[in-house]
Amino acid sequence: MNRRVYLDHNASTPVHPEVVAEMLPYFSDVYGNPSSVHGFGRDARAAVDAARDRVAAFLRVRPEELVFTSGGTESDNFGVKGLALARGSGHVITSRVEHHAVLRSAQALEAQGFTVTYLPVDQYGMVDPDDVRRALRPDTIAISIMHANSEVGTIQPVRAIGALARDAGVPFHVDAVQTFGKVEVDVHAMNIDALSFSSHKIYGPKGIAGLYIRRGTKMVSIQHGGEHERRRRAGTENVPGIVGLGKAVEIRARDMKAEAERVSALRDRMWEGIRARVPDVRLNGHPTERLPGTANVCYRNVESESIVLGLDLKGIAVSAGSACTAGSVEPSHVLVAMGVPLDWAMGAVRSSLGRSTTTEDVDFVVASVTEVVSRIRQAMPVGAA
Amino acid sequence: MRYSPTLVDHFLNPRNAGLMRDADGSGSDEYAGCGDLTRFYLKMRAGCLAEARFQAYGCGPTIAAASVATELVAGRAVEDLLVLKAQEIEDALDGLPEDRKHAAEVAAGAMRAAALDALRRRPGNREA
Numbered sequence: 027m028n029r030r031v032y033l034d035h036n037a038s039t040p041v042h043p044e045v046v047a048e049m050l051p052y053f054s055d056v057y058g059n060p061s062s063v064h065g066f067g068r069d070a071r072a073a074v075d076a077a078r079d080r081v082a083a084f085l086r087v088r089p090e091e092l093v094f095t096s097g098g099t100e101s102d103n104f105g106v107k108g109l110a111l112a113r114g115s116g117h118v119i120t121s122r123v124e125h126h127a128v129l130r131s132a133q134a135l136e137a138q139g140f141t142v143t144y145l146p147v148d149q150y151g152m153v154d155p156d157d158v159r160r161a162l163r164p165d166t167i168a169i170s171i172m173h174a175n176s177e178v179g180t181i182q183p184v185r186a187i188g189a190l191a192r193d194a195g196v197p198f199h200v201d202a203v204q205t206f207g208k209v210e211v212d213v214h215a216m217n218i219d220a221l222s223f224s225s226h227k228i229y230g231p232k233g234i235a236g237l238y239i240r241r242g243t244k245m246v247s248i249q250h251g252g253e254h255e256r257r258r259r260a261g262t263e264n265v266p267g268i269v270g271l272g273k274a275v276e277i278r279a280r281d282m283k284a285e286a287e288r289v290s291a292l293r294d295r296m297w298e299g300i301r302a303r304v305p306d307v308r309l310n311g312h313p314t315e316r317l318p319g320t321a322n323v324c325y326r327n328v329e330s331e332s333i334v335l336g337l338d339l340k341g342i343a344v345s346a347g348s349a350c351t352a353g354s355v356e357p358s359h360v361l362v363a364m365g366v367p368l369d370w371a372m373g374a375v376r377s378s379l380g381r382s383t384t385t386e387d388v389d390f391v392v393a394s395v396t397e398v399v400s401r402i403r404q405a406m407p408v409g410a411a
Numbered sequence: 412m413r414y415s416p417t418l419v420d421h422f423l424n425p426r427n428a429g430l431m432r433d434a435d436g437s438g439s440d441e442y443a444g445c446g447d448l449t450r451f452y453l454k455m456r457a458g459c460l461a462e463a464r465f466q467a468y469g470c471g472p473t474i475a476a477a478s479v480a481t482e483l484v485a486g487r488a489v490e491d492l493l494v495l496k497a498q499e500i501e502d503a504l505d506g507l508p509e510d511r512k513h514a515a516e517v518a519a520g521a522m523r524a525a526a527l528d529a530l531r532r533r534p535g536n537r538e539a
């Protein structure tokens with residue numbers, strides 16, 4: 027079989043075998059509804075409680091401050107809309123480089139009469155805490171800034187922003203979907219009131235995630251129904267998913283640090299390799315404040331999708347930084363916000379490394395990228411952009 | 412794979428890629444929607460295409476469409492190139508997904524432009 031290399035861990039990850047093993051009994055043996063009072067239900071409830079305890083211990087928060095949701099998207103919707111709607115009206119601060127789950131939630135709030143400030147970022151994709159300070163108004167009711175950006179990997183100064191939010195008495199939501207279980211997240215030191223986290227980015231199953239809500243934070247539900255999750259999120263719990271998330275978190279607590287170092291070294295090796303062999307390239311994102319495994323590289327005057335196709339044909343999975351849908355290309359909103367010129371932004375390719383990535387993988391990718399990009403450039407019109 | 416083996420082959424092994432300095436005609440077309448750009452250079456002999464080369468910027472299908480077009484139209488009379496249709500290029504690629512049809516359109520448009528240029532520059536043409 028041909029070599030296959032998966033470098034799209036920011037999109038999703040394979041479920042860890044230990045996680046799969048832990049989940050399996052909860053499909054066919056322990057299948058009761060956690061809300062049921064009988065033994066079957068109690069067994070399921072015990073599993074949900076145990077998983078919640080594991081996640082709470084990892085985040086160093088109280089178990090009752092955690093709400094399980096169906097994914098990072100729901101957590102972001104809940105975090106942003108839940109804080110805003112609980113306050114009825116007012117002003118929300120976020121940034122231009124948020125995930126669409128936050129950006130579109132903010133837009134939905136605008137449609138309901140809230141006002142929203144979308145803060146700019148610098149060339150590295152970083153929000154300036156001073157901009158947050160300047161954007162604060164008497165009617166500001168929520169701040170939502172992501173921890174790390176999924177496209178370029180830049181880690182935001184959430185500690186400084188959290189301090190500002192706390193001083194101003196404004197609740198602070200952080201989308202930590204890309205950092206949870208990868209780098210240190212400290213909701214206390216960072217003064218975070220609501221934190222979105224997810225399972226399938228850290229070798230857990232898809233369809234399960236969570237929102238930490240600091241005790242005492244005023245918040246409304248966005249999904250209504252039964253009394254689940256202390257009446258904050260209705261719906262029968264995804265028991266196998268919650269069990270899997272709990273196990274995934276436990277493994278991350280054990281492996282996170284060593285893996286971050288290993289993956290970061292591989293990422294550097296890859297970028298150094300590409301930079302040495304391919305002309306007209308640039309690495310996007312902050313040079314030091316960044317996710318360990320993410321490398322977003324622009325190939326000037328080459329179209330991302332042709333590189334992604336060329337690599338796919340070699341068995342390498344990466345993702346394009348610009349998307350051509352129905353004949354119109356949209357460069358990434360993140361790269362646009364960073365001021366990356368169009369002739370570069372159109373050629374952005376994101377690689378995100380993970381626990382299975384090896385040195386051989388990285389060297390194969392470097393050789394493949396070199397070949398694919400030079401072949402495409404041979405056919406390139408002079409001065410095209 | 413959403414692309415045909417023929418398309419993939421032309422993407423991986425582009426035929427006649429690159430600049431032609433002494434072309435008898437050249438022309439390009441672009442697709443504003445996504446910045447795709449294709450340019451052809453034609454060498455004519457006795458009113459027929461002797462050699463074509465292309466340069467293309469765009470997604471995989473755009474590069475493949477330009478490549479296949481250079482083979483498709485080999486030997487044709489310049490007048491025939493003036494009416495080249497996108498469908499013919501698409502057929503030569505064994506089809507294109509709905510959202511990539513523009514790849515063939517850009518290639519056809521560029522080929523027609525190059526043919527028109529060759530016709531204008533033909534010795535004996537008063538405009539030349």
Ligand SMILES: Cc1ncc(COP(=O)(O)O)c(C=O)c1O
Nearest residue numbers: 097098099125127176201203204
């Ligand atoms: C930063 C960030 N937030 C939110 C999400 C949404 O997560 P999901 O697609 O699992 O709902 C993602 C997923 O890519 C992400 O990277």
